[in-house]
Amino acid sequence: MANGSRQAAWEFFGTELKRRREDAGLTQVDLGHRVFVSGGYIGQFEQAIRKPQLDVAKRIDEVLQTDGFFERLWRKLIKDQPYTEYFAHVVELERLATEICEYAPTVVPGLLQTREYAQAVFLAGNPLAADEYIEELLKGRMARTRLLKDATRPVYWVVLHETVLRVQVGGPAVMAHQLDHIAALVRERKALVQVLPFTTGAHPAMGKMMKLMGFEDAPPTVYTEGVFSGSLLDEPAVVRRTQSSYDLIRAAALSSEASLALIESAAEDHRRCASST
Numbered sequence: 001m002a003n004g005s006r007q008a009a010w011e012f013f014g015t016e017l018k019r020r021r022e023d024a025g026l027t028q029v030d031l032g033h034r035v036f037v038s039g040g041y042i043g044q045f046e047q048a049i050r051k052p053q054l055d056v057a058k059r060i061d062e063v064l065q066t067d068g069f070f071e072r073l074w075r076k077l078i079k080d081q082p083y084t085e086y087f088a089h090v091v092e093l094e095r096l097a098t099e100i101c102e103y104a105p106t107v108v109p110g111l112l113q114t115r116e117y118a119q120a121v122f123l124a125g126n127p128l129a130a131d132e133y134i135e136e137l138l139k140g141r142m143a144r145t146r147l148l149k150d151a152t153r154p155v156y157w158v159v160l161h162e163t164v165l166r167v168q169v170g171g172p173a174v175m176a177h178q179l180d181h182i183a184a185l186v187r188e189r190k191a192l193v194q195v196l197p198f199t200t201g202a203h204p205a206m207g208k209m210m211k212l213m214g215f216e217d218a219p220p221t222v223y224t225e226g227v228f229s230g231s232l233l234d235e236p237a238v239v240r241r242t243q244s245s246y247d248l249i250r251a252a253a254l255s256s257e258a259s260l261a262l263i264e265s266a267a268e269d270h271r272r273c274a275s276s277t
Helices: 003-023 028-035 039-046 054-064 069-079 085-096 115-125 131-149 162-166 172-187 236-252 256-275
Strands: 099-104 155-161 192-196 210-214 221-226 229-233
Touching: 003 039, 003 054, 003 069, 028 039, 028 054, 054 069, 085 131, 085 210, 085 221, 085 229, 099 236, 115 131, 115 172, 155 162, 155 236, 162 192, 162 256, 172 192, 172 256, 192 236, 192 256, 210 236, 221 236, 229 236
Parallel strands: 099 155, 155 192
Antiparallel strands: 099 210, 210 221, 221 229
C-alpha cells in the first residue's frame, strides 16, 4: 500500500471512529476515559494525526461494541506497511516528535544508518531471506532516515556506546562509510551525537537501548526494545525515571567535540583495515 493510500485508510479509521463515537453519545473525553487515553488522543486518532496502539483499538471496539472492527482495520493497516507490528507505532511517533533522545549500546540507530550498514544488519538477522524481503526492509529503513533531512526535523540527540563504533558490521569499508555519515550529520548540525567511551565502565541502562520522544501537544513517550519485541511506555513515573537515566548517560559521555573526534578516528581505523585486506 502506497503512503498516500495508507494515510487515506487511517483517515477512514478516524472518520469511522468519530461517527461511531457520536452514535454512542460519547464525547472524545468520555471515550478517552473509558479506553485509558486522553480526550486529546481520541481527537488525534479521529484526525489521523496519531495512530492508536493495538490494545487501544481493542478497547475502542469493546466500548463502542463494534465487533472487532477497529482491531481488524488496525491489523490490516499495520500489515500493509514495511515495519514489524511492534515498531510501526514508533515510526509514526518519530514523525510527530519535536525531540528524540536515544541511547544505542550496540548498533547504530536506524535514523543514522546508511543503506549498506542497514543491509548488513538485516542480513545478519535474516540469513536465509530472499533479496526481495531484504529490499523491502531497506526501503522502510531508508524512508525513516529522511526524517533528519526534513526542514521540520525534530531535535535529535543520540549517545552511542563506543562498542557501536568498533564492531565491524558489514566489514571495515561499510563501517568507515557509516561513521563518515554520522560525522557529516554532526557537522551539518542535523544531529547531536555523543560517545560513551569504554573507560566509563558501569553506567545506567547497561546494554539497554532507549528512545525518548517529546511532542508539542502530547505527553512524552519512551520506547525500549528486546529480542523481536518492543515496548512503548508513557506512564509519567517511568518516563521521568528513564529521562534521569538518560541524563546520567549523557553526562558520562564525551563532549560533542571529543565525540566527533573519536568517531572520525574510528572511521580512519576501519578505513586502514579495509585498505590492508
